[in-house]
Amino acid sequence: MSNIVAIVGRPNVGKSTLFNRLIEARKAIVDDFSGVTRDRHYGVSEWTGHDFTVIDTGGYVANSDDVFEAAIREQVIIAIEEASVILFMVDVTTGITDLDDEIATFLRKSKKPVFVVSNKVDNNSQQVESATFYGFGLGDIYNISAMTGSGTGELLDEVVKTFEDVPLEQNTLPKYTIAGRPNVGKSSIINTLLGHDRNIVTPIAGTTRDSIHIHYNQFGHDFMLIDTAGMRKKTKVKENIEFYSVMRTIKAIEESDVVILMIDAVEGIEAQDVNIFHLAEKNKKGIVIVVNKWDLIEKNNKTTKVFEDLIHQKIAPFTDVPIVFTSVLEKQRIFKAIEAANKVYENRNKKIPTSKLNDVMLPIIESFPPPAIKGKYVKIKYVTQISGIAPMFAFFCNLPQYIKEPYMRFIENKLRENFDFQGVPIQIFFRQK
Numbered sequence: 284m285s286n287i288v289a290i291v292g293r294p295n296v297g298k299s300t301l302f303n304r305l306i307e308a309r310k311a312i313v314d315d316f317s318g319v320t321r322d323r324h325y326g327v328s329e330w331t332g333h334d335f336t337v338i339d340t341g342g343y344v345a346n347s348d349d350v351f352e353a354a355i356r357e358q359v360i361i362a363i364e365e366a367s368v369i370l371f372m373v374d375v376t377t378g379i380t381d382l383d384d385e386i387a388t389f390l391r392k393s394k395k396p397v398f399v400v401s402n403k404v405d406n407n408s409q410q411v412e413s414a415t416f417y418g419f420g421l422g423d424i425y426n427i428s429a430m431t432g433s434g435t436g437e438l439l440d441e442v443v444k445t446f447e448d449v450p451l452e453q454n455t456l457p458k459y460t461i462a463g464r465p466n467v468g469k470s471s472i473i474n475t476l477l478g479h480d481r482n483i484v485t486p487i488a489g490t491t492r493d494s495i496h497i498h499y500n501q502f503g504h505d506f507m508l509i510d511t512a513g514m515r516k517k518t519k520v521k522e523n524i525e526f527y528s529v530m531r532t533i534k535a536i537e538e539s540d541v542v543i544l545m546i547d548a549v550e551g552i553e554a555q556d557v558n559i560f561h562l563a564e565k566n567k568k569g570i571v572i573v574v575n576k577w578d579l580i581e582k583n584n585k586t587t588k589v590f591e592d593l594i595h596q597k598i599a600p601f602t603d604v605p606i607v608f609t610s611v612l613e614k615q616r617i618f619k620a621i622e623a624a625n626k627v628y629e630n631r632n633k634k635i636p637t638s639k640l641n642d643v644m645l646p647i648i649e650s651f652p653p654p655a656i657k658g659k660y661v662k663i664k665y666v667t668q669i670s671g672i673a674p675m676f677a678f679f680c681n682l683p684q685y686i687k688e689p690y691m692r693f694i695e696n697k698l699r700e701n702f703d704f705q706g707v708p709i710q711i712f713f714r715q716k
C-alpha cells in the first residue's frame with residue numbers, strides 16, 4: 284500500500300524546510316538529469332529502505348486572509364482521511380497558538396498515527412520548552428531542527444515503523460488510474476466506459492464516493508479502474524481543490540499498475556501534467572498518455588506528429604510511451620486507450636529469458652563497449668532480469684563504478700528496441716561479477 288506522509292501545521296513553522304530536507308537526497312539522484320520542475324509540494328523520499336511520498340500541505344494554502352484558516356482546517360481533515368501518517372509541525376520559538384490548538388483538536392480525532400514535531404529546536408536548551416506541546420494530548424514530542432536536520436533521523440525511525448508493508452499486487456486484476464488535471468475529461472471517459480453517469484450512483488445519503496475502485500468487465504476487458512475524477516466535489520474551500528486532487532492522485536498512482544495520463548488537446552501538456560508523469564515514472568508505473576478533446580483540434584497530416592514531439596520534449600528522457608488521441612465526446616479511440624493500457628500492463632510484467640537476453644545484448648555490448656576510463660576497460664559478462672514489480676536488469680561486470688549515465692541510456696534504449704517495454708520505466712544495474 285501507499286505510504287503518504289503529510290506535513291500539516293500553520294504557516295511559518297518550517298513545513299517546507301522539512302519537506303525539502305526529506306526529498307533532497309532522493310531528488311538529487313532521480314531528478315538530476317531529467318530537469319523536472321521543482322516547484323512542487325510533494326515528492327518521493329526514502330528512509331532505511333522504506334519508500335514514501337511526502338506532501339507539504341502549506342504549499343496549497345491560499346494567500347487571502349479570509350479563506351486562509353478555513354483552508355488550513357480543511358487540509359488537516361483531508362490529510363487525516365488520505366494520508367497514512369501525519370506530522371503535526373509546531374514552532375518551539377512561538378509556543379502554542381490558537382490555530383495550533385484548533386488543528387490539534389482535529390488531529391485528536393484521527394485514527395491515523397500523528398507525530399507532534401517541535402521544530403526550530405536548534406539547541407538543547409530549547410528542548411525543555413518543547414514540553415509545552417504535551418498540552419495537545421497527542422503523545423510524544425519529536426524535537427527537530429528542520430534547518431540543520433538534527434532530530435529528523437529519530438523522527439523518521441518512528442514514522443517508518445507505522446508503515447504497512449503489505450505486499451502490493453494482492454489483487455491480480457490490472458489496475459489503471461485515470462489521472463489528469465480538472466476538466467480534461469476523466470469523468471467523461473469513465474462514464475462512457477460504464478455506459479452511465481457514475482456520479483448519479485451515490486445512493487445512500489451521507490455516503491460520499493469514497494470507493495474509487497471500479498471493476499470493469501465488459502467487451503472482453505477485465506480490469507480495475509481507479510477514479511481520481513469527481514473528487515473535487517468533496518472540497519468546500521476552493522483553494523483546496525488542487526491539494527485534494529494531488530493527494531488523491533498520489534494515492535491512486537501508487538495503487539495502480541498503469542497510469543492513463545489524460546491531457547487536454549486544446550491546452551497542451553503543462554507542468555502539472557509533467558508532475559503526474561514523473562510521479563508515475565518514479566513509482567515505476569506503466570504510463571499511457573491520452574490526448575483528449577481531439578475533436579476540437581483543427582488537423583492536417585502533421586498534427587499528431589507535432590503533438591507527439593511537444594509531449595516528448597516535456598517528458599524526456601523517458602519518451603518511449605504510447606500516446607493515444609481521443610475524443611470522448613465523439614467516442615473516438617476510447618478502447619484504443621484501454622488497449623494501450625493493457626499492452627503496457629503486459630510489458631510491465633514481461634520476463635525475458637536469460638538466454639535470450641544474453642544472446643541479444645552481449646553482441647551489442649561487444650560492438651559498443653563502455654568507454655575505457657583511465658586506461659581501464661569494463662567487461663560486461665552476463666545479464667539477467669531480476670524479479671520485481673517492474674522490469675529490472677542486472678549487468679554483471681568487473682568495474683561497475685565506471686559505467687556512466689550515457690552508457691546506461693544506450694543500454695536502456697537497446698533493451699527497448701529489442702524487447703518492447705513501451706510505456707514502462709525500466710531499471711538497469713551494473714554489478715560486480
Ligand code: GDP
Pocket residue numbers: 292293294295296297298299300301341402403404405427428429430431
Ligand atoms: P512553512 O510556512 O511552515 O512551510 O515554513 P518554512 O519552511 O517556510 O519556514 C519558515 C521560516 O522558519 C523560514 O524562515 C525558515 O528558514 C525558518 N526555519 C525553518 N526551520 C527552522 C529551524 O529548524 N530552525 C530555525 N531557526 N528556523 C527555521
Ligand code: GDP
Pocket residue numbers: 463464465466467468469470471472512513575576577578579609610611612613
Ligand atoms: P474531469 O474534470 O477530468 O473529470 O473532466 P470532465 O469529464 O468533467 O469533462 C470536462 C468537460 O470537458 C465536460 O464539459 C465534458 O463534456 C468535456 N469533454 C470531455 N471530453 C471531451 C472531448 O473529447 N471533446 C470535447 N469537445 N469535450 C470533452
